[in-house]
Amino acid sequence: xxxMKRLSLVFKAKANKALDKAEDPREVLDYSYQKQLQMLQQxxxxxxxxxxxxxxxxxxxxxxxxxxxxxxQQAQKAIEMNREDxxxxxxxxxxxxxxxxNDLSTQLATLQGEEEKLxxxxxxxxxxxxxxxxxxxxxxxxxxxxxxxxxxNEAVSGIGEEMGDVGLAMQRAEDKxxxxxxxxxxxxxxxxxxxxxDLTAGxxxxxxxxxxxxxxxxxxxxxxxxxxxxxSPQQTQALPGADTSSPVIDVDATEKKAEQ
Amino acid sequence: xxxxxxxxxxxxxxxxxMAKLNExxxxxxxxxxxxxxxxxxxxxxxxxxxxxxxxxxHPVDAIDSSDLILPGPGSTLAEVSEMLGDxxxxxx
Numbered sequence: 001x002x003x004m005k006r007l008s009l010v011f012k013a014k015a016n017k018a019l020d021k022a023e024d025p026r027e028v029l030d031y032s033y034q035k036q037l038q039m040l041q042q043x044x045x046x047x048x049x050x051x052x053x054x055x056x057x058x059x060x061x062x063x064x065x066x067x068x069x070x071x072x073q074q075a076q077k078a079i080e081m082n083r084e085d086x087x088x089x090x091x092x093x094x095x096x097x098x099x100x101x102n103d104l105s106t107q108l109a110t111l112q113g114e115e116e117k118l119x120x121x122x123x124x125x126x127x128x129x130x131x132x133x134x135x136x137x138x139x140x141x142x143x144x145x146x147x148x149x150x151x152x153n154e155a156v157s158g159i160g161e162e163m164g165d166v167g168l169a170m171q172r173a174e175d176k177x178x179x180x181x182x183x184x185x186x187x188x189x190x191x192x193x194x195x196x197x198d199l200t201a202g203x204x205x206x207x208x209x210x211x212x213x214x215x216x217x218x219x220x221x222x223x224x225x226x227x228x229x230x231x232s233p234q235q236t237q238a239l240p241g242a243d244t245s246s247p248v249i250d251v252d253a254t255e256k257k258a259e260q
Numbered sequence: 261x262x263x264x265x266x267x268x269x270x271x272x273x274x275x276x277x278m279a280k281l282n283e284x285x286x287x288x289x290x291x292x293x294x295x296x297x298x299x300x301x302x303x304x305x306x307x308x309x310x311x312x313x314x315x316x317x318h319p320v321d322a323i324d325s326s327d328l329i330l331p332g333p334g335s336t337l338a339e340v341s342e343m344l345g346d347x348x349x350x351x352x
Contacts, residue, residue: 002285003292004263004328006344011329117267124269124320131321158323161264168332168343169267 011161025149029136032156036129039163043122046170050118053177053184054111060187061104068097077211086210100187107180114173121169128162262318262325263311267332270324271315284310292337300337308333 071094078086135155139148261278264270273281284307291300308330318324331340 002289003340003344004285004288004330007266007331007340008326008329010344012325121267127321128323132323135323154325155323158325161325161329162323165264165266172267 011164012157014160014164025145025152026140028152028156029139032159033129033132033136036125036132036159036163039166040122040125040129043118043125043166043170046173047115047118047122050111050115050173050177053180054108054115056184057104057108057111057180060184061101061108064097064101064104064187068094068101071097074208074211081211083210104183104187107183110176111180114176118169118173121166125162125166128159132159261327263315263328263330264326265308265311265330265332266335269320270318270326271311272318273311273315277314280314281307281310292340295337297337301334304331304335305333 071090075087075090075094078084078090132155135151139151139155143151261273261275262270263273263281284303287303288300288307291303294300311330331343
């Protein structure tokens with residue numbers, strides 16, 4: 001038998017199981033509606049869980065990117081100081097981070113996909129639950145218990161199928177989220193234990209320490225040179241003093257006046 | 261006929277559309293007997309594309325059971341057999 005026929009039977013079997021429990025068929029409507037509301041609640045929570053997980057991965061990626069940028073800067077500084085060995089070390093560590101970042105980015109895309117699917121599933125279920133509520137009241141008001149049976153069966157198994165579908169989507173999203181949380185936990189642990197952190201950041205970092213040692217001597221030299229040369233190097237230094245900036249502001253002000 | 265793609269929603273199909281789908285479904289069925297994921301993936305994707313292009317979206321607020329239910333896009337052989345039950349076969 002074909003896959004689609006078999007899958008349909010699985011869903012129908014589940015829907016029928018729910019119907020078998022009923023005594024007064026009209027009670028099934030209320031029972032089913034309660035189930036639907038619970039399901040909607042669960043889906044909303046599911047969407048929120050996936051979103052939380054996604055944000056966490058985003059934060060981790062940002063953190064790793066910052067460290068990576070820092071390593072680039074360190075490599076640049078090392079090159080300026082003719083320390084190719086240090087630059088090489090920094091870039092090697094950076095490439096390790098880059099593969100971590102790429103890996104997390106792939107996971108992030110997966111989570112975003114699940115979040116989107118689950119949000120759509122929530123919207124579909126919401127639409128169906130709303131029309132079920134209307135239908136339920138109509139059936140209760142218009143039909144006798146005997147007459148209502150067929151319509152109740154239709155409505156309940158129809159929505160049961162939707163709930164089964166949403167249930168699968170939730171399970172899938174949950175699996176992906178758990179998988180992600182385990183991985184994210186590993187990255188957090190790495191960062192916390194210092195295995196990654198010490199490579200790239202903090203005062204104990206040997207690249208930083210060596211660069212600091214180099215730059216402190218060169219900073220002294222630069223400052224000495226600045227003192228000897230007096231005013232000229234200070235002006236090129238980015239600090240926009242009050243003296244130099246005030247005429248600029250005047251120009252802006254006159255331009256604005258002209259525009260008005 | 262109403263066909264559901266899991267995780268995506270329901271589609272309405274006429275008889276001509278269903279006839280075409282049956283051919284595509286046969287390919288999925290054949291792929292299910294094998295173990296080649298790429299063959300299965302391609303066959304399923306073709307079947308789902310067939311449903312989307314030959315059918316029209318069933319109103320989202322309508323509560324109707326589907327005549328046929330299909331695994332969602334990207335489903336693996338393992339996932340499908342899990343959905344079908346441990347034995348992978350439903351009597352009937």
